[in-house]
């Protein structure tokens with residue numbers, strides 16, 4: 052039975068049902084009873100596999116199709132009216148043309164299946180940040196995953212009332228045909244259409260599709276920001292908690308930073324770190340003139356391989372109950388395993404493909420992009436402010452990347468505009484760690500390259516314009532945990548020791564720490580970073596903070612090349628910042 056009388060919802064559901072032809076429509080109310088029934092049904096068909104109830108209560112395993120294990124950027128589209136509004140970094144097609152193509156693919160695709168209607172909220176229902184969505188799907192995996200990742204259920208319809216202000220999402224696994232797989236955004240219609248995939252990043256439409264691509268457009272129009280950022284609270288020994296938001300491209304330890312455990316030396320003094328979010332931040336000017344942030348999600352969709360009791364005990368703890376694992380190893384005792392969990396690949400286990408696995412044959416047991424979908428409240432360091440509908444005030448914005456030599460351990464931008472420049476030139480390198488060879492530089496501005504729902508040039512202008520909306524702007528920094536020595540070894544210990552750098556960053560935000568000028572921005576002095584018990588000496592830190600002018604001159608060339616893509620859309624302010632950098636390097 053329909054859970055709402057909202058005519059906009061009802062009409063759209065019946066239109067999509069007429070197109071996709073499901074056998075029945077089930078409205079998701081968010082109750083445990085209904086979710087239990089759906090889990091039981093999915094376990095009967097093998098879509099979900101129950102795990103060891105004693106060791107992993109409430110946990111299940113799912114395997115996606117082997118041809119469907121990651122986001123597909125080449126098949127992800129932004130379909131706004133004008134191509135230039137999607138910009139050079141997005142795939143674009145005219146909306147009419149794309150709708151026509153999709154209509155053909157969706158026609159009758161749910162015949163013999165059930166269509167589930169999922170009402171969900173990004174952020175706490177009723178929060179000033181909250182935005183509502185309705186996802187239609189033919190996948191129980193999607194329903195039970197959305198129950199973890201969002202606030203889902205009939206209270207969302209109550210909050211929506213008769214309003215047409217919700218994001219429409221239509222998902223169908225269809226035939227999982229990679230040639231007809233599309234992840235499409237229609238920002239002008241607040242609509243998302245995803246078809247022929249069952250992989251989380253493509254089908255949990257609240258996440259990348261809504262909370263980043265569509266929300267970035269809403270933010271542009273409404274004066275706020277949707278960013279690919281973790282949110283972290285740092286509690287000092289005086290008990291003050293200060294917050295930062297940080298953006299990193301993939302494979303830079305974002306989840307680990309979001310759940311950082313302070314080194315022993317800091318713990319003894321009373322430092323604590325709280326996780327507000329691990330992936331997405333929505334930021335708005337608050338009534339006090341500061342920038343406030345929420346994590347719009349309700350769970351973590353984290354990469355499993357590499358997550359261990361050593362690298363990220365908090366993430367591991369978060370997966371111990373009510374978690375969905377995707378494409379990991381199934382052990383004989385009904386628990387799970389992945390590469391990097393420990394050094395003991397299990398005997399007698401089943402690999403991510405569902406086949407008996409012999410670790411000795413050299414194959415991987417878990418897919419490298421295998422995932423856990425875990426409730427945020429499971430995380431031992433989840434912030435007490437996680438559910439605060441007002442969010443948390445952001446003092447610092449931190450950008451980062453993986454650079455062998457170019458970027459120092461940390462530097463601070465001179466002001467907001469320079470900070471936007473620093474974010475716009477973000478990049479990560481693939482490094483052949485063994486040789487220290489410098490690999491390919493991939494530019495990923497603000498870590499938003501695959502997630503910005505409009506022209507990146509306009510997006511940078513929106514960032515610059517926030518200066519007129521936020522009275523007390525956060526300070527902007529850049530970090531690089533990945534400097535290599537001549538032999539290709541990491542010089543900085545990383546993980547919990549990154550708090551040493553964050554302490555300086557927070558000190559700068561509250562006028563408690565010193566810095567010195569450099570051609571690229573403010574650097575800490577060697578004595579400004581606490582190295583006690585770090586194993587890093589002052590000489591090594593000096594090396595980590597070194598700014599090599601020759602490398603930066605090469606960097607300038609790379610930036611010029613990248614900026615050229617944006618033509619007239621490149622904000623004048625950023626062009627001027629680049630000129631300033633060039634001059635400083637002379």
Ligand code: OXD
Nearest residue numbers: 122252279301330352
């Ligand atoms: C993610 C991503 O899955 O950024 O969070 O790809």
Ligand code: MN
Nearest residue numbers: 279329330331
């Ligand atoms: Mn992400």
